[in-house]
Each structure stands twice: as C-alpha cells, then as structure tokens.
Amino acid sequence: MTRDTAHTSLAEEIARAVETVPGVAFLRPGLAGRLRPTRGRPQRGKDAAPAAGALTAGAPTTGARTTAEVPTTRVPMTGVSAAGVRLSGPDGTGRRHVEIHLVALRQSRALDVARAARRRVEAHLVERFPAEPAPARVTVTVTGQV
Amino acid sequence: MAGVRNQNAPPDAGGETEDSLLTVRAAEGDEDAFAVLVQSHAPSLIRLATRLLGGRAEAEDAVQDAFISAWRRLPEFHHRSSFGTWMYRIVTNRCLNVLRARKPVAPLEAAGEIAAPEHSASPARIVEARDAVRELGEALDQLSVEQRACWVLRELDGQSYEFIADAVGISQEAVRARVFRARRCLTQAMGAWR
Amino acid sequence: MTAHTDPPTADTGGVDDEQLPCGRLLSRVWDDWEQQTDDPHRQTCPHCRRAVLDLDDLEVAVRGLRDETADSYASEATSLTRRVMEVVRLELRPGRPVPLGEPDEDLWIMEAVAARALRAAAETVTGVRAGSCRLLSLSTSDTTDGRVEVRLGIHAPSGVSLPELAEEVRRRVREAADRELGVAVATIDVHVTDLIDTADDSQEGRTS
Numbered sequence: 001m002t003r004d005t006a007h008t009s010l011a012e013e014i015a016r017a018v019e020t021v022p023g024v025a026f027l028r029p030g031l032a033g034r035l036r037p038t039r040g041r042p043q044r045g046k047d048a049a050p051a052a053g054a055l056t057a058g059a060p061t062t063g064a065r066t067t068a069e070v071p072t073t074r075v076p077m078t079g080v081s082a083a084g085v086r087l088s089g090p091d092g093t094g095r096r097h098v099e100i101h102l103v104a105l106r107q108s109r110a111l112d113v114a115r116a117a118r119r120r121v122e123a124h125l126v127e128r129f130p131a132e133p134a135p136a137r138v139t140v141t142v143t144g145q146v
Numbered sequence: 147m148a149g150v151r152n153q154n155a156p157p158d159a160g161g162e163t164e165d166s167l168l169t170v171r172a173a174e175g176d177e178d179a180f181a182v183l184v185q186s187h188a189p190s191l192i193r194l195a196t197r198l199l200g201g202r203a204e205a206e207d208a209v210q211d212a213f214i215s216a217w218r219r220l221p222e223f224h225h226r227s228s229f230g231t232w233m234y235r236i237v238t239n240r241c242l243n244v245l246r247a248r249k250p251v252a253p254l255e256a257a258g259e260i261a262a263p264e265h266s267a268s269p270a271r272i273v274e275a276r277d278a279v280r281e282l283g284e285a286l287d288q289l290s291v292e293q294r295a296c297w298v299l300r301e302l303d304g305q306s307y308e309f310i311a312d313a314v315g316i317s318q319e320a321v322r323a324r325v326f327r328a329r330r331c332l333t334q335a336m337g338a339w340r
Numbered sequence: 341m342t343a344h345t346d347p348p349t350a351d352t353g354g355v356d357d358e359q360l361p362c363g364r365l366l367s368r369v370w371d372d373w374e375q376q377t378d379d380p381h382r383q384t385c386p387h388c389r390r391a392v393l394d395l396d397d398l399e400v401a402v403r404g405l406r407d408e409t410a411d412s413y414a415s416e417a418t419s420l421t422r423r424v425m426e427v428v429r430l431e432l433r434p435g436r437p438v439p440l441g442e443p444d445e446d447l448w449i450m451e452a453v454a455a456r457a458l459r460a461a462a463e464t465v466t467g468v469r470a471g472s473c474r475l476l477s478l479s480t481s482d483t484t485d486g487r488v489e490v491r492l493g494i495h496a497p498s499g500v501s502l503p504e505l506a507e508e509v510r511r512r513v514r515e516a517a518d519r520e521l522g523v524a525v526a527t528i529d530v531h532v533t534d535l536i537d538t539a540d541d542s543q544e545g546r547t548s
Contacts, residue, residue: 110454111440111522114447141437142449145457163534167471167495171459174472175433175452181425188417189410196413197405206420213424217431282401302406326367327356333394336401 010128011085017124018085018100021116023108027084028101028143089136096125096136103144114140161186162228169229173220180220184213187230191237197298198241200283208244212236238295238313245291285335289328296321297328360387370395438475440522443486451475454521458490461516462509467497471533478526487526490517498535506530 015027089096098121104113118138125136165186171179188209195205216223216236223232286294292314299310300321307325311318358366362385369391372379382388437448451474459470472493478485490513496505510528517525 106457106520109520109522110449111447114440114449114522115445118447137446139446140448142440142453144450145453163495163536164469167469167534170471170493171473174455174474175435175450176456176459177425177428178456180428181421184424185417185421188420189413192413192416192420193408193410202416206416210420210424213420214427217424217428221433282405301402304406322371326370329370329395329398330356330358330366333398336397337394 011087013128014087014098014100014121014124015083015085017120018102018117021113021120023105023113024117025103025105025144025146028103090132090134093134094132095134096132098125098136098138100138100140101143102140103146104142106145110142110145114142162230165229166225169220169223169225172217173223180217183229187233188213191233194234194298194303195237195241197302198238198295199244200286204244205241208240209237212240215240235313238299239315242291242295242314245294281335282332285332288335289331290324292316292320293324293328293331296324297332300325360385360391362387364388366391438488438523439477439486441486441524445486449521449523454517454523457516457520458492458513461512461520462492462494464512465505465508467500467536468505468509469495469536471495475523487524489526490528491531492528493531493533495534495536496532498537502532506532 018024019027084101086099087096091097100117100121102113102117104110117140121138122136125132165183168179168183172183191209191212192202192205195208196202199205199208212233216233223229227235286297289297295314296310299305299313300307305313307318307321310321314321316324360366360369362381364381364385364387369382369388372382373392373395382392433452436451438451438454439445440447440449454475455473458475459473462468462470462473470492472491474491475488476491478487478489492509492513494509496502509530513528514525517523
C-alpha cells in the first residue's frame with residue numbers, strides 16, 4: 001500500500017468518525033474545498049492559520065464550474081484528503097495536522113460541535129497510532145449551519 | 147418576498163429599501179437573501195430577455211447566467227444603482243451579446259426594405275393581434291442588434307432614452323436614431339402586411 | 341466579426357430620414373408625436389397625419405406584447421430561482437474564518453455563517469431588519485485574543501427610542517453569539533442605516 005492510499009483511507013476513516021459526532025450535519029464536500037478564502041487575519045505564531053477553503057477534494061474536479069470571475073486562487077493538491085478532511089504529516093516533529101471542514105446543525109452550538117469533532121479525531125488517532133509521541137494538531141472550521 | 151410593492155410603480159420603487167438591505171447581505175455571502183432577490187426580480191428580467199431575444203428558453207438561460215454572474219460580482223457591487231437597475235443592465239448586455247453572436251451577416255441597408263412576407267396576403271385591414279405579434283417578431287428579426295435592443299427597451303419596456311443609453315452603452319442621440327430607424331423598418335413592414 | 345452591429349456613428353446623422361411632402365422631417369413628426377406636443381400643423385397636414393397613423397398602427401400591434409405582465413413569468417421565475425441557487429450554494433464564496441471558543445483553540449467558523457445567526461438574532465427585535473454584519477478579529481500583529489468586534493447595520497422601525505433599540509439588539513446578538521455559536525464578542529457596533537415607516541407596515545402588513 002502506498003503512502004497516499006494509506007492517507008486516503010485514514011482521511012475517510014476520520015470523515016466517517018466525525019460524521020457521527022452529534023451536531024454534525026455533514027462534512028463540507030466538493031467544490032467548496034477548492035477555493036482559498038481571502039484572509040484578513042494574522043497567523044498565530046509559527047502555526048499557519050487554518051487553510052479554510054483550501055481543502056482539496058479527493059474526487060476529480062469534473063463538472064466544476066468556471067470560477068474565473070471569483071477572485072480566488074486555485075490551490076494545488078497538498079496532502080491527501082477525503083471530502084472535508086485534509087491530512088498532512090507526520091512532519092519533522094512527528095506531529096500530524098488534520099483539518100476538518102464541517103456543516104453543523106443549527107440547533108447545536110457551533111463551538112460545542114467543533115470541540116466534539118476535534119475530540120473524536122484525537123481519539124481516533126490515538127487509537128490508530130498508539131506509538132506516536134506528539135499529539136496531532138486538529139483544526140476544525142464550521143463552514144455552514146443547516 | 148418581503149415588503150409590499152405598488153403594482154403601478156416602477157419595478158423597484160416599493161422594495162428599494164428592502165432590496166438594498168438584501169443586496170448588502172447577499173454581498174456578504176447570505177445565499178437566502180440572494181434567493182429572495184432572484185425570485186422577486188426574475189419575472190421582469192425574463193420578460194425583458196424574452197422581448198430582446200424572442201424566445202423564452204434562450205431568455206431564461208440569459209437571465210440565469212446573469213444572476214450567477216451577479217452573485218460572483220456582488221462583493222464588488224458598490225450600490226451606485228439599485229440591484230434591479232444593475233441586473234437590468236447585466237441582462238441587457240448579455241442579451242446583446244447573444245444577439246450579436248446569433249445574427250448572421252445581414253447588410254444594414256436591407257433592414258429598411260423588408261419584403262412582404264409571403265403569408266401576408268390577408269385582406270383584413272386590422273390584423274388579428276396574434277398574427278400581428280408574430281409578424282412583428284419577424285420584422286424585429288430584420289433589425290440590427292442595437293436597433294432591436296433600443297426599440298424593445300423604449301417601446302416595450304417604456305424606458306427613458308437616458309436609461310437606455312446607459313444600459314446599452316451608447317449616447318442618447320444614438321439611441322434616438324436607432325429607435326427611429328427601428329420604427330421606420332417596422333412601420334414599413336406593417337405597411338407591407340396590409 | 342459576423343455580428344450585424346451598427347458602426348458607432350452611422351445612425352446619428354439621420355441619413356435615412358425622410359422629408360415629407362409638407363416639408364417636415366419624418367423624425368421630427370414622430371418625435372413630436374412621442375412627446376405629445378400640441379402642434380396644429382400635425383392635426384391638419386395629411387402627410388403628417390398619415391405618418392403618425394403608421395406609428396399608431398405599430399402601437400396597436402405591439403400593445404399585446406407590451407401589456408403582458410411580468411406575473412405571467414412567475415412559474416419560470418420559480419424554476420429559474422431554483423436553478424440559480426443550486427449553482428450559488430455549490431460555490432462557496434471566499435470568506436474569512438472567525439475564531440470559536442478560547443484563544444488558540446484552533447476552532448473556526450466562517451464569517452458569513454456566523455453573520456447569518458447574528459442577523460437572525462437582531463431581527464428577533466420587533467421591526468428590526470438586519471443588513472451588513474461583519475465579525476472582525478481583534479488581534480495585533482502576532483497575537484489573536486480570540487474575541488471579535490461585531491459591526492451590524494440595521495433598518496429600525498421609526499418612532500422608537502433608537503438607543504434603547506440598539507441596546508436590545510446588542511443584548512440579543514451577544515446572547516446568540518454565545519449560546520448558538522460560541523464566538524467571544526468584545527464589542528457590538530449597531531448602525532441604524534434606515535428607518536422603516538411602521539405606519540405603512542401596519543396597514544399593508546408584510547408578506548414575508
């Protein structure tokens with residue numbers, strides 16, 4: 001098994017796990033992931049701010065509408081992802097970075113949903129990689145409420 | 147739909163305040179606000195596009211494209227005009243482009259001398275309205291793109307010369323001249339039917 | 341270029357205008373007709389009357405087209421709206437994320453999503469319509485304190501105390517930011533951008 005397919009299946013596992021978190025409607029799929037948002041916020045120290053919108057969809061980009069009029073940048077595919085999940089690392093410090101884009105249910109508090117999603121991801125990674133020393137960095141962005 | 151609109155007022159008058167609010171929200175990414183704007187402005191814009199293009203299917207495509215383009219451009223929309231006027235201009239321009247792409251080369255001079263259509267032998271002095279509309283449609287097809295657009299905006303949509311000049315992007319004088327020529331062509335065509 | 345378009349100046353010289361036997365230019369006669377100027381000559385001159393009659397005939401022919409109301413396109417409008425919104429909802433607008441929770445939790449919500457919840461909260465105050473809603477992170481060059489500044493534009497009902505109204509709007513927005521979102525709000529600026537005449541509203545009601 002190549003590293004990419006291993007990553008892909010891990011991303012899919014994480015996506016399935018997060019989708020069962022109470023308050024999560026679904027993970028943000030598709031085209032949303034291919035657009036990088038304009039950012040007006042400084043980065044936190046050395047850690048880059050979450051690349052909200054920079055998730056790359058695992059699916060091929062067929063049927064994508066032309067977005068020539070939108071002032072956005074196409075993001076090259078970095079890391080491997082399922083819809084709404086992007087994985088990178090482990091990096092030099094042995095730390096993985098997991099980014100989640102999800103749509104939450106309106107009746108749930110967005111912060112509580114985001115925290116629960118992060119806990120679920122952390123628990124899943126500990127279970128899968130008990131030998132890894134450094135905890136993963138998990139970024140969650142609520143991209144919608146339904 | 148929010149706000150009650152006066153049936154006799156121009157399309158925008160009653161809902162202008164509400165429209166400006168919804169436009170701001172849509173520009174900030176509120177899709178529901180945009181949906182309300184689309185629903186309320188679509189009927190008059192489809193009518194406009196149908197008049198300009200002659201066919202409903204093509205008209206709906208043009209209006210749909212215009213709205214999607216407007217959604218993408220909304221963040222840069224600075225409210226110099228109302229949303230309705232802005233959309234009217236976008237739809238007009240899109241229809242002009244469709245007409246320009248569609249029109250086969252037809253010598254401008256020929257537009258003034260439309261031959262009597264073969265089925266126009268009706269002896270009736272007063273043509274039945276439906277026929278007249280169809281004949282008119284055929285006569286309209288003989289006009290140049292700009293003549294047709296200016297005439298439709300003036301005669302069917304009742305816009306001022308100033309407004310048309312702005313929407314089409316030519317001078318008021320040029321609009322007047324095109325409306326005049328369109329009327330000449332159409333009255334001559336009408337004369338031929340009788 | 342295959343399009344049949346006019347050269348920019350070709351039409352402006354009145355090149356194909358026509359002088360009627362009475363000496364008047366056709367363009368002038370029609371112009372007067374359109375502006376409904378009171379002109380005794382036009383009433384009596386057979387050539388002018390004939391020219392105007394042509395336009396009247398055209399007028400009759402187009403009346404059916406012109407009188408068609410936009411309402412007859414209502415069903416097309418509904419299906420068109422659905423098609424447009426399908427595209428629009430797929431296209432995530434580029435936007436900024438706003439921090440959720442404590443500083444450095446690395447949890448975020450897109451500004452447009454948070455703004456929707458806050459606008460809805462503001463509109464629970466009677467007569468208030470919410471417009472622009474921005475959430476700005478309070479941060480210096482290398483720190484983010486996790487709190488945001490909310491800037492909200494509203495249309496307020498006329499005839500009420502605006503300071504009290506603004507305070508009530510702030511209270512509900514702050515509550516929604518905490519209870520529904522989990523966004524820490526530092527300040528809420530409420531701008532009243534328009535006054536809504538409530539008398540009209542009570543007479544006509546709202547259709548929304």
